[in-house]
Amino acid sequence: MSLASFPAVRLRRSRAFAWSRSMVAETVLNASDLIWPLFVTDGQGVEEPIATLPGVSRWSMDRLAERAREARDLGIPCIALFPNTPQDLRDERGSEALNPDNLMCRAIKAVKDAAPEIGVLTDVALDPYTASGHDGVTDAAGYVQNDETSAILVEQALVQARAGADIVAPSDMMDGRVGAIRAALEREGHVNVAIMAYAAKYASAFYGPFRDAVGSRGLLKGDKRSYQMDPANAEEALREVALDLTEGADYVMVKPGLPYLDIVRRVKDRFEVPVFAYQVSGEYAMIEAAVAAGAGDRDALVLETLTAFKRAGCSGILTYHAAHAARLLSHG
Numbered sequence: 344m345s346l347a348s349f350p351a352v353r354l355r356r357s358r359a360f361a362w363s364r365s366m367v368a369e370t371v372l373n374a375s376d377l378i379w380p381l382f383v384t385d386g387q388g389v390e391e392p393i394a395t396l397p398g399v400s401r402w403s404m405d406r407l408a409e410r411a412r413e414a415r416d417l418g419i420p421c422i423a424l425f426p427n428t429p430q431d432l433r434d435e436r437g438s439e440a441l442n443p444d445n446l447m448c449r450a451i452k453a454v455k456d457a458a459p460e461i462g463v464l465t466d467v468a469l470d471p472y473t474a475s476g477h478d479g480v481t482d483a484a485g486y487v488q489n490d491e492t493s494a495i496l497v498e499q500a501l502v503q504a505r506a507g508a509d510i511v512a513p514s515d516m517m518d519g520r521v522g523a524i525r526a527a528l529e530r531e532g533h534v535n536v537a538i539m540a541y542a543a544k545y546a547s548a549f550y551g552p553f554r555d556a557v558g559s560r561g562l563l564k565g566d567k568r569s570y571q572m573d574p575a576n577a578e579e580a581l582r583e584v585a586l587d588l589t590e591g592a593d594y595v596m597v598k599p600g601l602p603y604l605d606i607v608r609r610v611k612d613r614f615e616v617p618v619f620a621y622q623v624s625g626e627y628a629m630i631e632a633a634v635a636a637g638a639g640d641r642d643a644l645v646l647e648t649l650t651a652f653k654r655a656g657c658s659g660i661l662t663y664h665a666a667h668a669a670r671l672l673s674h675g
């Protein structure tokens with residue numbers, strides 16, 4: 344056999360051993376990359392499982408506090424909060440969003456009391472509070488009113504900041520709301536309250552289980568395509584990100600996650616800012632369904648998908664698998 348029959352380069356050489364694979368790994372997932380979304384509800388000692396999100400529950404404040412301590416102990420740096428507002432408190436304008444004693448504000452305080460070391464991220468949008476299930480105020484035809492909604496979102500963000508939120512995250516996709524929220528936060532002295540803009544948020548079929556979790560699915564009239572982005576568009580996502588950064592966003596988010604990693608990469612390459620992605624409820628449910636069907640191994644699917652987010656350019660990932668993933672990572 345002549346020498347020429349050997350490959351000049353053997354890329355498999357460094358794949359041959361666990362130690363060499365780890366030595367050349369370009370991407371390393373850490374618990375500190377994870378943000379854990381949690382759903383909250385009223386009551387005491389309550390854990391309400393969500394049928395379409397197997398393994399995910401709504402927690403009452405005392406149980407939320409346990410989750411916060413769990414997150415801290417696992418090295419998860421931040422929790423994202425979503426309320427299941429009682430149906431009788433929902434109205435056309437989402438008024439309960441501005442109640443300083445609403446579920447969200449009580450949840451912020453519960454997390455801060457239990458684990459002051461970790462960050463609290465709050466969703467700024469009206470869909471858990473409106474009778475229409477939309478993220479804003481609708482007109483007679485059901486069209487979400489931009490500027491009127493934005494003015495309410497500013498107040499909502501202030502209510503959350505006063506309650507102790509560290510990051511406010513507008514997920515509504517109204518035009519101009521990031522700048523309006525930043526200005527209001529500054530005016531009130533919340534200079535270190537950050538904004539994570541759901542900058543490129545798509546009108547996605549992957550949000551179903553989330554809407555069950557916050558009780559808005561049955562209420563939603565029509566769809567959200569007049570404000571969330573068309574999955575067909577990428578350049579428009581770059582324009583959204585550029586605008587939100589100009590308006591004062593500290594972090595930008597792409598949502599959903601896995602089907603949109605091309606957007607993550609383009610945003611990261613273009614803007615060189617911290618980019619986050621949300622592995623949304625339908626993606627979580629898809630993994631769990633695959634596991635339940637015997638089609639895949641949960642631990643492997645979770646770690647592979649989360650690593651892919653990081654490889655694509657994410658500084659962090661919002662994922663319902665956060666605690667599970669952090670546990671896997673801490674056990675090596």
Ligand code: PBG
Pocket residue numbers: 466468469470478514515549550551552553554567622623624625
């Ligand atoms: C609402 C909001 C949604 C999600 C986060 N914030 C749903 C929607 O836009 O209808 C979805 C998250 C998920 O599916 O896990 N403003």
